[in-house]
Amino acid sequence: MESQQVSFRVAKDDLAHAVTWVARSLPNRVTQPVLRAIVITADDNGLEFAGFDYEVSTKVRISAEVIEPGRIAVAGKLIAEITNTLPNKPVEISLDGSKVELRCGSSRFELPQIPLDDYPQLPTLPEVTGSIDPQLFTRATTQVASAAGKDDTLPMLTGVNMEITGRRLRLVATDRFRLAVRNLEWKPVSESITAKLLIPAKTLLENARSVDPHLTDPVELAVGTGDEVGADGLFGVHAENRETTTRLLDAEFPNIQPLLPKVHNAIATVEIAPLQEAIRRVSLVTERNSQIRMRFTAEELTLSAGGSDAGHAEETLPCAFRGRDEMVIAFNPAYLKDGLSVIDTDRVVFGFVESSRPAILLPEPEELPEQTEDGTYATPDTDFLYLLMPVRLPG
Structure with missing residues (x-):
């Protein structure tokens, strides 16, 4: 529920990294204005920033000094642009009536609050299926995703086909003119797991490229476990304090083996x-x-x-x-x-x-x-x- 008394103080760099990352996944053109929003939740655990356009959801949590807990929403790309230009000083954000006030040093902004009455419920991250070295995840995805198609009339070619066979992952993408195949190992929660998933290449590549190159903890891939693998129709990624979901493509990837x-x-x-x-x-x-x-x-x-x-x-x-x-x-x-x-x-x-x-x-x-x-x-x-x-x- 939206609060009328939201107020918090946060480090400028932490805020800028969080809103910039969420804003990258927000659509440039929306049929519903509410989908332009970054939803900010302030609670006892700090701040959570979230975005969702019915296809891709993003969520990141950072520490902050929360004075008045609550939930507000502002235009995501606008607050990202603003925070990236601020001086390196603490940022104070509070709700003043229907306006969200942002102060940093001598800078002051008033942003319209976006009503959350029609904001869709964010999907829940599926159960973790396995984990992978972050640098390996980024490199393997980058190697394959460039070969994926960009023609939305051929949705089966706009994705990266991920085949899971126990400890083995196979990533494949093609646009009919080139084809990329990458085989790698990961750590599944179960050695007996098998699945075939078609993940939108653009989103998968953005996920991989946004992983901190200095991250040492494994990246968790979440599509469910046991008989429920892929049942939610979602592909989830959890890396450090960030998590994303994207809707799997409902299409049949072509058999590339004869090629x-x-x-x-x-x-x-x-x-x-x-x-x-x-x-x-x-x-x-x-x-x-x-x-x-x-x-x-x-x-x-x-x-x-x-x-x-x-x-x-x-x-x-x-x-x-x-x-x-x-x-x-x-x-x-x-x-x-x-x-x-x-x-x-x-x-x-x-x-x-x-x-x-x-x-x-x-x-x-x-x-x-x-x-x-x-x-x-x-x-x-x-x-x-x-x-x-x-x-x-x-x-």
């Missing part, structure tokens, strides 16, 4: 940093990010692009290429750069079947596969794989 080549007719390894720089330069003459051509020979990789009114660019890099005399293939440069940016080794391994078939990008393993009797190379055993559709070569 993953088991053997390759040729493989190449290239140092990633010089390759990224060369792609950046050569792609300056591509028209509408159309394509960048790659010609692999035994010891050289030649990148080229353009050839019409935009001009032509070409650059040669050292590489190690095995399996045939040469391979010419073309890719969308943005998709190629995305894949290279999430590979953690100094060198990337390319695996090719044909110039018209998808290629794979992998972190360089300790040992490359040897050529088999039939002249092919097996896919190296790796935790991460990025598959990329080629662009059709002209003529």
Whole structure:
């Protein structure tokens, strides 16, 4: 229930971090004005800040000096902008009639209070399903989420598919032009747990990126336990003093297994940093990010692009290429750069079947596969794989 006498004092940085984090998940356009709100609850345990738009809920708790407990709501993005500009002094917030007054040093703001009569009830975090190292959670999600689609008319492609099999997690995303797969381990509450969940990629990525990089405590993933895994239709994340829920996508993720080549007719390894720089330069003459051509020979990789009114660019890099005399293939440069940016080794391994078939990008393993009797190379055993559709070569 809303209080008419809310009053508290809080450290500026603590307030700024809390409201900025909650405000990031609030929608820019709302059908109901009340959904613009950050709800602030002041009680004996400090302050709780919450936001909810029927899809994503966020909640964070911080310590504060609570003078008068109660519950108020203000425009979330506005209070976030204000607090980020305040001097580094304690912030005092109180309710004065229908106005929320904010004081910090010589600064004073009056904000309209948003009535909470129509504010929806926040969902409850499902039971914790397991925990994961925070840095691993952030990195694995970042590696996969960039490959997810952004077309809402194909909702099954806008998510990250999470497969849970005991201690193993598998994250997969695809937009039909590229595909990313990441295998990792976590600590489930039960070794027998199995589940398939389709989580909105945008929200999952925001969750992962907002995890404190210095956090040492595990991140808890919450989708229920036993027979109730996924039953609430919610995916929850609890990290330190923050928790979020997001509604799972009600769609069938495509079977990607047939897309993953088991053997390759040729493989190449290239140092990633010089390759990224060369792609950046050569792609300056591509028209509408159309394509960048790659010609692999035994010891050289030649990148080229353009050839019409935009001009032509070409650059040669050292590489190690095995399996045939040469391979010419073309890719969308943005998709190629995305894949290279999430590979953690100094060198990337390319695996090719044909110039018209998808290629794979992998972190360089300790040992490359040897050529088999039939002249092919097996896919190296790796935790991460990025598959990329080629662009059709002209003529």
